[in-house]
Amino acid sequence: MASRRFVTLDQDDTADGCLHVVVEAPTGVHYRQQYGGTACRQGRVEGFLVPLSGPDAAAALRRLFEEDLGGVGTWGHAWPEAERARLRGIVESIPYWVSDGHTEERGALSLDESRISEADEAWVPVVTPDGPGVLVWPNSD
Numbered sequence: 001m002a003s004r005r006f007v008t009l010d011q012d013d014t015a016d017g018c019l020h021v022v023v024e025a026p027t028g029v030h031y032r033q034q035y036g037g038t039a040c041r042q043g044r045v046e047g048f049l050v051p052l053s054g055p056d057a058a059a060a061l062r063r064l065f066e067e068d069l070g071g072v073g074t075w076g077h078a079w080p081e082a083e084r085a086r087l088r089g090i091v092e093s094i095p096y097w098v099s100d101g102h103t104e105e106r107g108a109l110s111l112d113e114s115r116i117s118e119a120d121e122a123w124v125p126v127v128t129p130d131g132p133g134v135l136v137w138p139n140s141d
Contacts, residue, residue: 003028004028004029004030005028005029005030006029006030006031006032006044007029007030007031007032007049008031008032008033009031009032009033009049009136010033010034010138010139018051018058018137018138019051019052019053019054019057019058019061019094019135019136019137020049020050020051020052020135020136020137021049021050021052021096021109021126021128021133021134021135021136022045022047022048022049022050022133022134022136023047023048023050023128023130023131023132023133024045024046024047024131024132024133024134025046025047025048025130025131026046027046027047027048028046029046029047029048030044030045030046031044031045031046031047031049031136032044033045033122033123033134033136033139034122034139034141035120035121035122035123035136035139036073036074036075036120036121036122036123036139037065037066037070037071037072037073037120037121037122037139037140037141038071038072038073038140038141039072039073039075039120040139040141041073041075041120041123043123043134045133045134047133050096050128050130050133052094052095052096052135053095054093054094054095056093057090057091057093057094058137060090060093061090061121061124061137062137062140064083064086064087064090065120065121065122065140066121066140068083069083069121071121071140071141073120073121074119074120074121075120076117077119079116079117079119084111084113084116087111087119087124088110088111088113091109091110091111091124091126091135092108092109092110092111094108094109094135095107095108096108096109096128096129098129098130107128107129108129109126109127109128109135110126110127111124111125111126111127112125112126112127112132121139121140122136122137122138122139122140123135123136124136
């Protein structure tokens with residue numbers, strides 16, 4: 001039986017401003033993330049970690065969740081269309097590079113609206129060119 005590994009993201013609070021997506025896949029590696037602002041929820045997802053570049057998107061996500069939504073988590077949030085469209089636009093602005101080992105091509109993320117109820121600060125369900133995943137960044141609390 002293969003052993004499972006657990007990796008806690010941003011355990012020492014040094015990754016401020018970094019964006020990652022965990023693409024869901026049966027890797028045996030489980031990434032743990034505190035999310036939800038001061039609600040301090042604990043999430044876990046199995047897959048592989050992809051670092052992303054998107055400083056403007058990171059700032060926009062922080063504004064949306066920490067300032068506009070109050071930084072207290074969005075458990076049970078109704079996600080009115082205007083907020084959903086804003087989140088969708090931020091997510092779609094983040095480049096996701098796809099490679100077959102020989103060439104690289106810029107892809108895009110999209111908000112996984114079938115899982116919008118799971119969206120919270122530092123934990124947003126997305127669809128990547130490699131499959132479903134979770135967009136994560138350091139939680140503000």
